Amino acid sequence: MTVVVEHASDQDFVRLADPYRRELFAHCYRMLGSVHDAEDLVQETYLRAWRAYDRFEGRSSLRTWLHRIATTACLTALEKRQRRPLPTGLGGPTAEPEGALADRPEVPWLEPVPDVLVGADDPGTVVAARESVRLALVAALQYLQPKQRAVLVLRDVLRFSAAEVADLMDTSVPAVNSLLQRARAHLARVSPSEEEVAEPRPGQDEVLARYVAAFEAYDIPAITELFTADAVFEMPPFTSWVRGAEHIGRLIATHCPASGAGDMAMVPTGANGQPAFALYMRGGDGVHRAFGIQVLELAPGGAGVAHTVMFFDTTLFRHFGMPAVLPPRR
Secondary structure, X not given: OOOOOOOOOXXXXXXXXXXXXXXXXXXXXXXXXXXXXXXXXXXXXXXXXXXXXXXXXXXXXXXXXXXXXXXXXXXXXXXXOOOOOOHHHOOOOOOOOOOOOOEOOOOOOOOOOEHHHHOOOOOOOHHHHHHHHOHHHHHHHOOOOHHHHHHHHHHHHOOOOHHHHHHHOOOOHHHHHHHHHHHHHHHHHHOOXXXXXXXXXXXXXXXXXXXXXXXXXXXXXHHHHHEEEEEEEEEOOEEEEEEOHHHHHHHHHHHOXXXXXXXXXXXXXXXXXXXXXXXXXXXXXXXXXXXXXXXXXXXXXHOOEEEEEEEOOOOHHHHOOOOOEOOOOO
């Protein structure tokens, strides 16, 4: 549907453009791999659109016009940014979980995105939303050249036609098709072969309840038992990561600052269409403070946890609507 605008006003702009905000946020997140950067780019997109709104003639839909502005802003931003990896994208697992952890705070790490910001909590779009922001998929997108990334997201996720993408990116249809072909081929080489998550899996609630109980009790054997034999545990900004339930248990036993039951508190949330928890650590004064966000990938059939990414960036708590300090538990 084409939106024709005459005598544009601020009220018109807000009313017509605001419904696309979450879609644009998800688009910017897929492009940039950062919830902080996506927030900035969406703000920039709406500011640019508002300033140019009186010149919008309706030759394309408002949605296409806003995505043109957002994509251009993202491509410009990516000219000055490095790829955002996860530790698993930088090297192999460590064979010594008890060894010193390699800390790389200067790396612009991939960030998780709260489900509520990208529509993954909307029952009407939940499957598509989950698939398009899966942590593994967003990590794989980071390997693509920026224009390849943009074309793949616009065509395969947002379902714009090749002609629409060509117009949106000021290029030709053959160029769009070529970029898409190369992007798909490259993504197939670097993307994990793990099963995609479309719906909650059988036994998920039980596994998650046991996971919380094991961590809050700081029960290392119980924690170890919950992971699959070839599970992965990684923790940006540390490049060190481990594979295998036994190694995960040893890593946590050695490096986790908890010393006993009650030191950790887990608050459920959702990130990237996957189960997630805000983890709080109790200090010497008895107060539980923000410690990190865990994003989980579960194995089929309730077999356990296949992958956990522990993000130690506590600035993420604001985006998840989580407090910096937990009130006392009764």
